[in-house]
Every structure is written in structure tokens, then in C-alpha cells.
């Protein structure tokens with residue numbers, strides 16, 4: 252695979268492609284390659300390049316999906332390696348600016364310092380990441396008690412900015 256306009260790293264060796272051919276489900280599909288973007292700019296370049304070459308991209312954070320959502324036969328874009336920063340938490344506005352590879356429990360450890368909590372309590376909170384939680388609209392037992400404790404609902408008002416790479420978590 253050539254990497255003309257994307258200057259980040261794409262692995263297309265057999266081992267990497269095999270490792271990324273599954274998630275936590277029984278589905279298996281080998282991608283053509285796996286990219287590890289370091290920032291939003293690299294994601295933009297990657298998406299442009301893949302569109303030009305008509306290669307589908309499947310984003311992946313922790314890969315704990317149970318129905319093959321994190322697998323695909325094009326390019327896997329793994330944000331879990333480099334895009335793991337909590338950029339800031341604005342306690343007054345109850346908004347956190349984060350990268351998509353932030354683990355849910357890590358966000359809550361920081362949020363707790365401001366007496367805040369990101370509610371959706373998926374069973375995998377000690378490893379699943381915010382990009383994947385929003386992608387799956389993840390929820391957990393709190394959903395029964397607090398009707399809107401699902402990831403997409405928690406992010407809905409900021410979702411477009413999230414798509415452009417400025418990830419947001421609220422409350």
C-alpha cells in the first residue's frame with residue numbers, strides 16, 4: 252500500500268492485519284492495513300487519501316465491540332495508540348475536551364476531581380474508549396435508572412465538533 256499524502260504510519264504486514272481482523276466478537280475480516288494517527292490533522296489527511304483511493308475506513312479504539320463493528324476490509328484507523336489525551340475539563344460548563352482514545356475510567360478519574368462523572372457505565376469501562384463508546388452508543392446498568400445515560404445522548408449537542416476531531420464529553 253502506498254502512503255503518498257498521509258505521512259503517518261500504516262502497517263500492512265500480515266501479522267498486523269491478522270491482529271486487527273477481529274474485535275471481541277466472532278467476526279473476522281482482514282483489513283488492507285492499519286493506520287495509527289497521532290492527531291486530528293493526520294486523521295484528516297488519512298480520510299482524504301482513503302476517499303481518493305476509494306478505501307473504506309473503520310475507526311477503532313479499544314476493539315471490545317461484540318458484533319464486528321471494529322472490523323473491516325479496508326483500512327483500520329486505530330486511535331488507541333496515540334490519541335489518548337484529556338485536553339481539558341471545564342468544570343463550570345461541565346464539558347471535557349478529549350481525544351477519542353481516552354479510556355472511560357481515566358476520564359472519570361479526572362472528572363471526579365471536579366465532582367463530575369461521565370455517566371454511561373458499560374461493563375468494559377476500564378478499557379473501552381470514548382470514540383468507541385460514542386460509536387456504539389454504549390450504555391450500562393445506569394441506563395435503567397437514568398434514562399439518558401447512553402454515550403450518544405451525553406454527547407449529542409457536541410457531536411459535529413466531535414466528528415471534526417475535537418472530541419467532547421459532557422456532564
Ligand SMILES: Cc1cc2nc3c(=O)[nH]c(=O)nc-3n(C[C@H](O)[C@H](O)[C@H](O)COP(=O)(O)OP(=O)(O)OC[C@H]3O[C@@H](n4cnc5c(N)ncnc54)[C@H](O)[C@@H]3O)c2cc1C
Pocket residue numbers: 274275309310311312313314315316317320321330351372373374375378379380381382383384385386387388389390391392
Ligand atoms: C465483556 C463485555 C461486556 C460488554 N458490556 C457492555 C455494556 O454493558 N454496554 C455496552 O454498551 N457495551 C458493552 N460491551 C461492548 C463494548 O465494550 C462497548 O460498546 C464499548 O463502549 C466499545 O468501546 P471500544 O473502545 O472498545 O470501541 P470499538 O469496539 O473500538 O469501536 C466501537 C464502534 O465505534 C467506532 N469508533 C471507534 N472509535 C471511533 C472514532 N474515533 N471515531 C468514530 N468512530 C469510532 C468503531 O468503528 C465501532 O463501530 C461489552 C463488551 C464486552 C467484551
